[in-house]
Amino acid sequence: MDSIQRQKQKREEKKRRRRDMVIIVVTILLVVGVTALLLYLTGQKGEALISQNLLVFTLINVNAILLLLLIYLVVRNFVKLFFERRKGILGSKLRTKLVVAFVGLSLVPTLLMFWVSIGFITNTIENWFSFKVESSLEQSLAVVEVYYRNSAENALHYATQISTAITEGKLLKENNLDDLRRFIAQKQAEYNLGVVEVFSAQREELLRIMNPAIPDQSFVSADSTIVQQALEGRRMTRIQPVGDGDIIRGVVPIYSTWNPKDIVGAVIVNYYNPQSLVSKMDSINRAFQEYKQLKLSKDPIKGMYVILLSVVTLLIIFSATWFGLHLSRVISVPIGSLADATQQIAHGNLDITLEPGADDEIGSLISSFNRMTRDLRASKEQVESTTASLHATIRELEHRRLYIETLLDNVAAVVISLDQDGHLTTFNKSAEKMFGIQMEDAIDKPYPDVLQSEPLMPLRHFISEIIRYDLQSVERQVNLAFPDHTIFLYLRSTMLFDAEGQYLGLVIIAEDLTQLQQAQRAFAWREVARRIAHEIKNPLTPIKLSAQRLRKKFQPQIQTDAAVFDQCTQTIINQVDELKTLVNEFSSFARMPATNPVPGNLHEVIEETLALYREAHKNILFSFKPHPTDIHFSFDRTQLKRVLINLLDNAVDSMENEGTVTIATSYNRIRDVVVIEVADTGTGIPPAIKQRMFDPYFSTKKSGTGLGLAIVNTIISDHGGYIRVRDNHPHGACFIIELPVHQTIPLYRNVRDEKDGHSSG
Template identity: 30%
Template structure:
């Protein structure tokens, strides 16, 4: 849908909304009917919209005549569609206009009918009668109270307290809102109020004083729900009486609204003829607008139907002259015309496709041949094509280089004659039609052994084997490089593991040297340090012996032993070696017997403790806690420090080989620890503490 079409439909929607708004505003009760200027603006806006619609319709009619003079074959079909849609749209539209006009006239007549007028006038009379009755009751009550005061004053001495009593009795009997007795200075002498206050006391002005001094009763309305009466007590000098009674606020509001409605109704009744003329004009404009919109939509629908058929005629003429690019623009509708256009374009495509098919096939065959030759020549992988009898029909240059044979020595030969070690998979190849088979073999070329990776794929056509494709990769260099890398990795790990016991040896030697320099010859201390050195040297010797024998880390010699023993050894050693660190052992078990390799597990505890010592070495009040806990079928060892902690982003990499956060670290310590724990079917984890530091945890089975 183009911008022009979108703009047209937006204008139609705006016009419809404008006239719909006009209709709603002209409904009974709308304030618009009271404002002539608003009515005039509505007429002006609707007139402008109708003129624009009429202009669009005239433009469409002129375009039809222009196209007809140019002898366009499509214009005839377009005119037929227009006539059809015009008849279809005019019938319902005219019917709706006539029915709406009748209802409109009836509605205007009902607005000013006798029933409506009688209802409004009677409502006002009822409300006025209620107010009049309230005023009469107020006059009777104020005269009655005045009489009671007068009669008591003739017989007795009228004191302030007696006056208050008389007012109270009348207040309770007559159910009034307020009663006030006041003097000429508006000072209240006695009162009784429903609200127990004088907030409803409204002092009379001079005009009211003059009226009540003449012996009359003055009635005034304070607000929507209070009616007040003033009266002068004739037997008391300059003394006045004020009583208040409540009015039903709802009735009063109805009275006020009814008065307003009567005034508005009389004004509208006087202007009835003018309003009817204005409403009729707007209704005529609305009807014309609806008619024009129907015609314009009919024109649009006619154009939408005739345009694709006209385009189809033009494209057919071009295709008949051999122009296969003359396709018809397809529309997105799911109707017969859309299907016709798609079928026409598909027919052109099929004709063009058949015309070019032979040329394309020849080009494709040639390109495939060139591409296959180029790929086979550039591949470092050897490729061999076999027939169904496993005889070689084709090979690339890489095959000759890998097996050191000429083309004559390869072509026509049987695959299993060249590679005798593949004979054992011949039956598997014939039975596994849908699977590729692979095998790694050693191939002897002039006493030079090559490692070859061979993959055999079956070529099937109509469920029958027609041949095979064999690929050969020379893995000799890759395997050799992997061996070198493996040895290098082992060497690094061994160097790291030898370095661990060297640390306690060095520390023990330094302590011995320091004690000798300080002339502190403690035999037991020297023996303990010497044993530590001897023990660590034995560990190094054992590691080197194992490496020499197996060229790898020692295999775990798992036996049942007391784990608390090696934990105490490690704790005592590091606690004595690092007196500046607060070491703490939280253990409530004398023994924990479980299967483990004493030497390897000692490596793990020492490595984790060494890491904790390095983490707290640069902080004050450093501490390391060894904590044990016994579970149902396992036990747990936690080594907790308050050091610098670990970066959460690096937590997932800490057990990977060669990953380290230390400047001179090898990145093998934790990976070796993880390997040892896994060999013991245990679990190891390191997590950041909630406050500071890190916790290393080991979980072993009992």
């Protein structure tokens, strides 16, 4: 396909050359014919004018024909380029730019030379006729030059003085900018300067002080190249036309105070001339040209020179245009091929290869392009292989990361880690729940800032001690005393090191021993209750029987103080009964039956329990807010009812027979737990005793044994659940029970049963 296209291009090139040759021949014949015709028409005036007329008319004809050829070539090539750009042919845009550039580069200097030459010849001819005009023109120009030179020297002088003062006063410092502004404003007013500009070493304009007499729209800032030259150590003056006026600039570098060779800025002093003297000189020159045109005798001479200059100008333009077209074709064709090949590579075709051209830079570029294509082909194959391997590695790493994150989020223990700078890098959900701190408020924060609350101080001191003394592995138990509860933690810490032994950070695992310790205390209290019940219960029956026998046998015989005798024996019997009741409660607490969970409906148990209290306490409102659907799971119906009765009794006692008791149930699908809330509007529980609410033999009632909530806590723990208390707003208390739907028997329950079995055996 490419060879066919090249053959087609060669045929078109041959046709174009034949067409150009025909045009040149026709042009030559036309020049000869027109010249002969003009000679025939003007040859009758005399033999002396034949050679002159021949030269004049030949030049005129050549001028006209060259102009027509130029127009033809330019129009033809521009039309061709226009259609190539419309078709989107690669290289057409570059060729257009090159043609325009060459034509522009030839037109501008050629026309400039033409007009300068015309002006020079005209001025020379005029000088032949008027010496005063020439003298006046020179004097005017001299006046302008002297004025501009003096203004430039003044600008440079004042700029040097200001630069020296800035260096000596260290005014370029950031904290001295206000002093610099006042100093520049003072010097501008003192020297009657136009505009003073100060630039930093980064070419940033630090300030500009303008003379109020200069309109803002008439001033143009200095070019960045002038500032750059000043920063390179050059002192210079520049004259820049702006509108109807001129700006005269004096540019001086500002040297450093510490090192006189270092340049830290630049200062520019500007003078503004409202009306340009150059424009006035142009007016003088135009008047002088009009004066010359009045000299009709000089026109033939000037016409001859104009014709000669025109011929030279058109020849130069024609040559430059043809050279531009030829050079643009030489450059744009291989570059177009490179552009087309580049587009194919961009679309994924790396099998393309270009034929080397001439032995020049473009040929080297094509050879380099072919090498690059081969290297890209090899690199693409290697990248694809490496990418496949990286994707497999990334998938494996992502899988491991998700597994570790899932593991950390679901593990019951608190897991936190720190980097070598003491910033938290891991803070799992158990840590969020236990410490009441959100993960986003902890990650990438220093641990002293995260663990700054008073209850978390033991953990903070634990970490500080490990880091301070470089303890690689530590195990310790700490207590975190929160306002409404205390958490017992078992901490294990391990320092992390890389393969080279560099310290990477610290990992801390904290296990919550609160429930285990509560279970251990409950077991200890059960053992105490069992021993007390065993030691006290045995002598109570003989004591009671003895008191009853004494009363029955001796009461009829006692004549005096019979009432005292009767009261004492009755007191002994009553106190023995109360002791037996207390011992029975101790025995019940010490020998609570094992949990026997069976499937059941939680809402039915709650409704049955509430029905008893609604009948017994008419002045108290008992409200039930059940979960939208019935909750079915395995639980010990008898023991759970005992829990509800105990909590409802406490609620009724705290409200003094008036108030509201609300029981609400819900199901947490994420944690797979049933939540029961028992809230009352009673007197509430002081924060100081909340931590001891579930301890055995702790009671705030005068007649209480302190075993009710301890039994409740034991039953809930045997179900694998958890109970806690919080304030009920605006007043009262709220007990929250969490029971797992899929139960697991607690470890401490197994240990207790084994010990009970061992002791009973």
